[in-house]
Amino acid sequence: MRLEIGNIFIKDxxxxxxxxxxxxxxxxxxxxxxxxxxDDERIKSVEVFLARPGESVRIIPVKxxxxxxxxxxxDGGIFPGFMTxxxxxxxxxxxxxxxxxxxxxxxxxGFQEGIIDMKGAGAEYTPFSKTNNVVVKVEPLDDxxxxxxxxxxxLAGFRAANYLGEAGKDxxxxxxxxxxxxxxxxxxxxxxxxxxxxxAYMLQTQGLxxxxxxxxxxxxxxxxxxxxxxxxxxxAITSGNCVSACxxxxxxxxENSPVITDLFEQHGxxxxxxxxxxxxxxxxxxxxxxxxxxxxxxxxxLGADAAIISEExxxxxxxxxxxxxxxxxxxxxxxxLITDEYAGQDGxxxxxxxxxxxxxxxxxxxxxxxxxxxxxxDTVIGYPEVANVIAGGWDGSLxxxxxxxxxxxxxxxxxxxxxxxxLTAKTV
Amino acid sequence: xxxxxxLSNNPLASQKYGSLxxxxxxxxxxxxxxxxxxxxxxxxxxNHPLSGSVKPNESPYRSLVLSTRQAEVDEKSLQLIEGAIAxxxxxxxxxxxxxxxxxxxxxxxxxxxxxxxxxxxxAEYHT
Numbered sequence: 290m291r292l293e294i295g296n297i298f299i300k301d302x303x304x305x306x307x308x309x310x311x312x313x314x315x316x317x318x319x320x321x322x323x324x325x326x327x328d329d330e331r332i333k334s335v336e337v338f339l340a341r342p343g344e345s346v347r348i349i350p351v352k353x354x355x356x357x358x359x360x361x362x363x364d365g366g367i368f369p370g371f372m373t374x375x376x377x378x379x380x381x382x383x384x385x386x387x388x389x390x391x392x393x394x395x396x397x398x399g400f401q402e403g404i405i406d407m408k409g410a411g412a413e414y415t416p417f418s419k420t421n422n423v424v425v426k427v428e429p430l431d432d433x434x435x436x437x438x439x440x441x442x443x444l445a446g447f448r449a450a451n452y453l454g455e456a457g458k459d460x461x462x463x464x465x466x467x468x469x470x471x472x473x474x475x476x477x478x479x480x481x482x483x484x485x486x487x488x489a490y491m492l493q494t495q496g497l498x499x500x501x502x503x504x505x506x507x508x509x510x511x512x513x514x515x516x517x518x519x520x521x522x523x524x525a526i527t528s529g530n531c532v533s534a535c536x537x538x539x540x541x542x543x544e545n546s547p548v549i550t551d552l553f554e555q556h557g558x559x560x561x562x563x564x565x566x567x568x569x570x571x572x573x574x575x576x577x578x579x580x581x582x583x584x585x586x587x588x589x590x591l592g593a594d595a596a597i598i599s600e601e602x603x604x605x606x607x608x609x610x611x612x613x614x615x616x617x618x619x620x621x622x623x624x625x626l627i628t629d630e631y632a633g634q635d636g637x638x639x640x641x642x643x644x645x646x647x648x649x650x651x652x653x654x655x656x657x658x659x660x661x662x663x664x665x666x667d668t669v670i671g672y673p674e675v676a677n678v679i680a681g682g683w684d685g686s687l688x689x690x691x692x693x694x695x696x697x698x699x700x701x702x703x704x705x706x707x708x709x710x711x712l713t714a715k716t717v
Numbered sequence: 718x719x720x721x722x723x724l725s726n727n728p729l730a731s732q733k734y735g736s737l738x739x740x741x742x743x744x745x746x747x748x749x750x751x752x753x754x755x756x757x758x759x760x761x762x763x764n765h766p767l768s769g770s771v772k773p774n775e776s777p778y779r780s781l782v783l784s785t786r787q788a789e790v791d792e793k794s795l796q797l798i799e800g801a802i803a804x805x806x807x808x809x810x811x812x813x814x815x816x817x818x819x820x821x822x823x824x825x826x827x828x829x830x831x832x833x834x835x836x837x838x839x840a841e842y843h844t
Contacts, residue, residue, distance in 0.1 A: 398819075399816065400775065400822060401841060434825075436829075490733055497826055552789070572834045574793070631807075633807060639807070680775050
């Protein structure tokens with residue numbers, strides 16, 4: 290499966306009469322976007338705002354972040370199963386408005402988290418302070434129940450992103466990338482002397498506000514399956530996961546999975562990247578046993594020498610991470626794990642809820658319990674009062690002057706477990 | 718007679734699952750310790766006690782599914798419940814008054830996580 294990615298660098302976003310890309314600026318017809326995003330009888334109103342890097346703007350609570358993309362050629366469309374049919378995606382050509390993002394906001398449940406600051410201390414923790422954001426605030430009809438509300442906001446974000454993505458279809462791109470994974474027997478032959486690597490891609494899948502979708506299917510209802518890596522670049526995996534802002538994977542992160550892009554970067558140089566096994570993080574222990582058994586079986590069957598395993602979330606998924614590690618290692622395949630930590634505000638407590646001696650190669654994306662103060666912003670898009678009830682905040686997190694003191698778990702993407710974040714360790 | 722039951726302090730759980738629910742008027746730590754007691758008497762834990770990304774010190778509600786089995790201690794269940802208790806102690810209890818609407822949201826999320834478990838109940842627990 291071969292995919293060409295054409296990146297169109299977006300350096301600014303402005304409202305305009307027509308939605309188009311001109312000289313690196315994305316112009317957005319506000320009314321047209323609001324109409325398309327709001328094309329759902331369960332939506333009462335949609336408001337559209339712009340938030341650019343460096344502006345004194347806070348977006349709270351953030352539900353999802355989505356990157357505008359468009360299929361120029363090849364099967365299917367962006368976000369298969371939701372916005373288009375279910376043709377296999379990941380081949381042909383896709384254009385990306387690199388540097389632009391759709392951010393959806395709106396209260397779904399009272400404790401929903403997610404803060405993006407475009408300036409100040411908070412901006413240092415979120416990658417989405419560096420994108421030119423088109424913020425879509427969705428108000429559903431009164432009395433819409435939580436389940437439906439979540440669907441409504443999620444789909445509004447996808448419609449908005451695909452509408453903006455269309456503007457890049459015929460634009461000359463600034464950067465070309467080509468990614469290819471061959472069918473397994475050919476792929477193994479291509480680099481016979483390099484270690485063969487499979488990526489076990491764990492997705493949060495437990496229930497309302499904790500779900501992830503693959504081609505529109507709720508991933509908790511699948512058994513682990515094989516995915517060509519480029520499928521992710523066309524939006525095959527989408528987020529319905531609103532909880533735990535710091536270490537959930539927004540749809541944008543799936544579209545740009547740093548694990549996949551880094552593995553491609555080393556493909557043919559130091560490793561032979563065979564592909565991905567998509568797996569879930571379910572609530573029952575039997576489901577966890579079944580899925581980790583299936584994942585280990587697939588990794589073995591693909592002939593991997595090594596596997597990267599990434600986690601999404603904390604607590605319950607730590608059990609899946611450990612099971613995947615133990616069982617894949619049990620097949621004689623070396624593993625490297627990616628996770629984050631809840632090690633307490635002083636960093637002194639045990640980081641994960643489960644552990645294994647086989648997890649001796651582990652990358653951390655940071656400690657979510659670190660406390661930070663986010664300064665006052667001139668503009669707040671959304672509802673600042675949720676700072677007191679979101680995970681990582683507490684009663685009194687929202688200070689009288691409008692600043693927020695909370696753990697970095699409140700910041701979207703702060704400890705992202707695919708490594709799509711800024712925290713790092715340095716030797717001093 | 719069912720060979721599993723639900724230990725819960727979530728009013729929505731008892732509304733939906735009726736007599737299958739052993740209602741506990743307690744907090745999350747109370748649910749965990751009641752589950753630990755049952756596990757010491759032989760019960761097997763069916764869903765993970767840390768289900769959901771909503772941290773145990775954030776949501777006031779928790780619903781756990783356990784077997785009615787009385788036999789030797791299931792070591793895995795014991796390890797999981799002790800691990801959950803350790804996590805809750807580590808994160809610390811946050812004293813705060815949630816508005817009624819937020820409590821309702823927490824109940825809905827907990828019920829949905831419980832539904833995920835009941836929808837995936839191992840065959841031996843089907844009645």
